Amino acid sequence: MIDFHCHLDLYPEPAKVVAEVARTGMYVLAVTTTPRAFEGNLRFAGSNRRIRVAVGLHPELVKERHAEVGLLCAAMARTRYVGEVGLDGSPEHRGTLATQRTVLRTVLQACRDQGGRVVSLHSRMAVQGVLDEIEDCGFVGTPVMHWFSGTPEEMMRASRLGCWFSVGPAMLSSKKGRLLASGMPRDRVLPETDGPFGQAQGKPLAPWDSKRVLPVLSDLWDMPVSAVSNLMTDNLRRLVS
Template sequence: MKLIDFHCHPDLYNDNFKMLNNANKIVFVTNLPVLFERYYPKYKDSKNNFLALGYHPELIEEYPNYFEKFKRNLYKTRFVGEIGLDNSERNKESFGKQLRIFREIMDECNKSDGKIISIHSRKAESSIFEELINNNNIYILHWYTGTLKRLLDGMMKNQNIYISVNLDMTTTKKGHDLIHSVPIDRIVLETDAPFTKESKKRYDYKILEDTITQIAKIKKSNLEDITIQIQANSKKILG
């Protein structure tokens, strides 16, 4: 099994999706339901590009009335993202709306038990973990920057909580501490392309290989063993 990119924004490249021609398996997250609808006819049957239905928390103030459209499309895919909460300074005013919509999204996902959900949680992890119930959904915390204790407590209570790690995370102290402390069987990979340093310049498989190499160094573990475990995690999530 190849390495899988669990969080990527191909539509934000100005290359008319050329980067997907050479991509291995990726979760193609969207920021609004209308974008999912736009790309669905082309990618609905793709074996490599798993199209996710998203409603990005940073866009809720500008696009507040898209939940019904989100709900109407949810049956079309197992993959949900990017969704979540953002309580950073510039998004505090919309946090109440974000929380209402996030709860509505999670209610719908729980009705259709078995979604793979990529979650944005900037400065909002205390609210996020309250909504992650034990069921058949898989929760992947994308570029997690919250408290380590809260994450590990959440993982102890819910076996279906994972983090996705990108290359930029391996270069910061906070990311290093996170990777070091989180059990390897709860880690998968992401690029968050084109938002990371390397993915701004290019999109290729080597970014994932470099990420897993850095994870092995941080874990002080054999690269082959780490690769096998992360592949196993990916396989388990995809079922």
Template sequence: MKMPTHVPFIDAHLHLDQYTPAEQQDMLRSLPSHQVEAVIAVSMHLASSQATMDLAARHPHAVFPAIGFHPEQPLPSPSEAEQLFDWIERRIDQAVAIGEVGLPYYSRQEAEQAGKPWDQSGYVLLLERFVRLAKKHDKPIVLHAVYEDADVACDLLEQYQVNKAHFHWFKGSPETIRRMADNGYYVSFTPDIVYEEEIQALARVYPPGQIMAETDGPWPFEGPFAGRMTHPAMTSRVVQAWCEITGTEPEAAVRIFYENTKRFYRLP
């Protein structure tokens, strides 16, 4: 299936700061040759947010920053959390979104399987604070919240009337999928849409007006991507797979993904 060449792609979720400086330089230089217009660069914590902001300042037309705290790590101390939120408040106008934030599904599963105690309450409170921040500044929020954690995230989004929510690499129940779709939340597909049935099933049912393509790089992928460094160019293969799954014409599909991402993140 040949993809059109006159409509670009946008990687809606990439950890650009997690690549080496040389990889960052090569990647950003190569974007035009891969028909990629821009990336949404998400952050892991304060130092990551600072690095992401710096990359965006140096590449203002290609890198659009989201700043936050990734949940799959130990919670920040109270003083660290205050430092992070103070820093975000001072720079919020430079960010296109709050993120990546959410709940630690995989860390919780690992702890429970090992028979270790787990207290989710601190993570829920931290996410609630980020949701309030997104509402206060009218910013989209980028969520790491899968399966039953997505329902907790939806509860908070509904409570604070935050509608601009992007659930990246989402997996969940049919009931949660319907709830998210009805609320107008967006999801994004990674390259594993090519070989994962669970993701393909989501692609068949989620509203086309609420979807985006991402890589979550540098996270590595399997199947035809095994052994390759994750690159925003892989968004083309994501869109192609969605075409094959849904029977959508390639040109229409590329425009759907591109326009959805531009609209959601209010990109110029």
């Protein structure tokens, strides 16, 4: 099992979640919302090599925490993974878009200058802006569009720019999400949950709930569930190798 975007530290009892992740042997990318949370997540992960910790600065927090972008860039020396970063153009955060773009540009340039990183990207109501920053920066490593909610045309542009996509049960519960997933490049898709923010039937998704994407993708791609599962594993191996 793979969960390529979840917030381990934001579960009510993260130690129990980490213990279950270890018991099942699944691979988890633990994203963080601030650079200071990165240290705490490293402690949660401990010696578990199948939990990788990303350093991030969530766009919803940029207004109060934008000065921490230097901490984020410095922490990149200790991880191959960056996230959650990006832009949020929803009404409550639209007023900080200029600052968000400055932060994202700084982060992507640091990724480029440090040889590339795997970057988990938030792009709610701001896909074009995120893609513009990726394109302007050039090589940043591997951008991964988390919970992509743009248009099919924006998805095609992201694909041309070399982006990957992480999809979860919450995204695939909508008609639009399934339509987008049906057209994604299958060799650049990974499962996620966005737990505990991602929910199903009103309950937060746990990392192991990422397996719920398999039958949905099986139906959308007309592939056996076992073949989809093997493909997700192969995709992960290519990405992290």
